[in-house]
Amino acid sequence: MSIYRSVQVSFWQDAFVLDLTPEEKYFYIYLMTNSKASQIGIYELPKRIIETETGYNREIVEKLLNRFIEYKKIEYDDKTKEIFMVNWVRYNWNNSPKVISRVIQELDLIKNKLFVKKYVSLALESNTNKAFIEYGYSIGTVPILDAQEKEKEKEEEKEEEKEKQQEKKKSSVAVENEINPFEFYENNGFGAITPHVGEKVNAWIDDLSESLVLHAMKIAIENGALRWNYVESILKNWSTKKISSVEEVVALQEKWKLQHSHKHSKSVREEKVPEWFGKDANQPAPKTKSVVMDIEAERRRLRQELLGG
Structure with missing residues (x-):
């Protein structure tokens, strides 16, 4: 990825740009020159990064993204957090073998394959982009759809499924x-x-x-x-x-x-048991009842003696 991006001076006189608000002009320039911008104009740009780099809050970021989607200047995938600058390839194409090699490398890393297909179609619309075909791309093909690419897509699907499961866990x-x-x-x-x-x-x-x-x-x-x-x-x-x-x-x-x-x-098992627990079963029980009976017998005896006297 280059450490700089060039913007033609004619940008400021473009009919579309002239009708933009100052805020929209700033945001449009940002989309073309931010730290994640790539050779192909398709790159991962989480909304949190946009907030950090522009100073805008989430509400304004989403408002501006939706506005440029309505203008048909960008497309944004909330799942992969990738942005597609629709007209980027038309104004930034280079037939240099080194550049094309770099383009292919970046296309292989894009998760949203629909973005890749649209990019390839736009690149092949111009006659100056014939060199692109020599590197294995055509309108009917998405980058290197061989066994290795299919395996890669399976891994991406698994990763996407994993993310969905995590989201389900987070929902109460x-x-x-x-x-x-x-x-x-x-x-x-x-x-x-x-x-x-x-x-x-x-x-x-x-x-x-x-x-x-x-x-x-x-x-x-x-x-x-x-x-x-x-x-x-x-x-x-x-x-x-x-x-x-x-x-x-x-x-x-x-x-x-x-x-x-x-x-x-x-x-509970270790609770101290009563003193009586575990006593010998043959040990005589307390004589409370027999003592009461002895007292009654003594009373009867004394009464008989008194009556007899």
């Missing part, structure tokens, strides 16, 4: 039921949510997940600790243990209960 039952963590906080006795606590809730949602934040609040409710500090202490503990889903929390709780149950069982 609460989220599926459209429970808002902020509303949940206020509606379950924690009190009104302050801006400070609101920021912390958002931060923990980003670091862990919405489902885990909600689950921590539920645990706080069960323990009668309706305080944000208590909820945060639970989240810190999970973060330290690198827990990423409610399922992992449930598994950890079950493990703890099992261990606790074993400890409790042991303590």
Whole structure:
């Protein structure tokens, strides 16, 4: 990847550019010259990187991306986080063997194969791009679709499936039921949510997940600790243990209960038994009843003597 990108001075007089707002012009220049820009105009550009490099927040970034998609100047794949500069190949083509070799290398790394196919079609539209065909590309083919490429696609599909599974883990039952963590906080006795606590809730949602934040609040409710500090202490503990889903929390709780149950069982077995436990079965029982009977007999005897006297 080159360490610089050239922009023709005619850019500023282009009819499309003249109609852009200052913000849009800045963003358009950024898309062509950012740190991830490549030889082919297709490259991975996560929205977080755009935020960091432009200083825009996520809302503005998404607004500008959607605007240029509507202008048909770019395409963006949210799954692969790749951007496709639609007209890049028309204005930045070079028949140099070294450049074409570089182009092929970069195309092989692109995850979105539809972007690759569109790029190849645009590259072959011009007669000046005949050299491209000599390197194994044609309108009907996507880069090197041989056994090795198919294997690569399988690996990418597995990786995509893995990402989907991770996303499923991060989604909680609460989220599926459209429970808002902020509303949940206020509606379950924690009190009104302050801006400070609101920021912390958002931060923990980003670091862990919405489902885990909600689950921590539920645990706080069960323990009668309706305080944000208590909820945060639970989240810190999970973060330290690198827990990423409610399922992992449930598994950890079950493990703890099992261990606790074993400890409790042991303590019951070792409990001090009464003194009478284990006494010889032949040992006479206490004579409480017989003593009472002797007293009654003595009374009767004394009465007879008195009556006789």
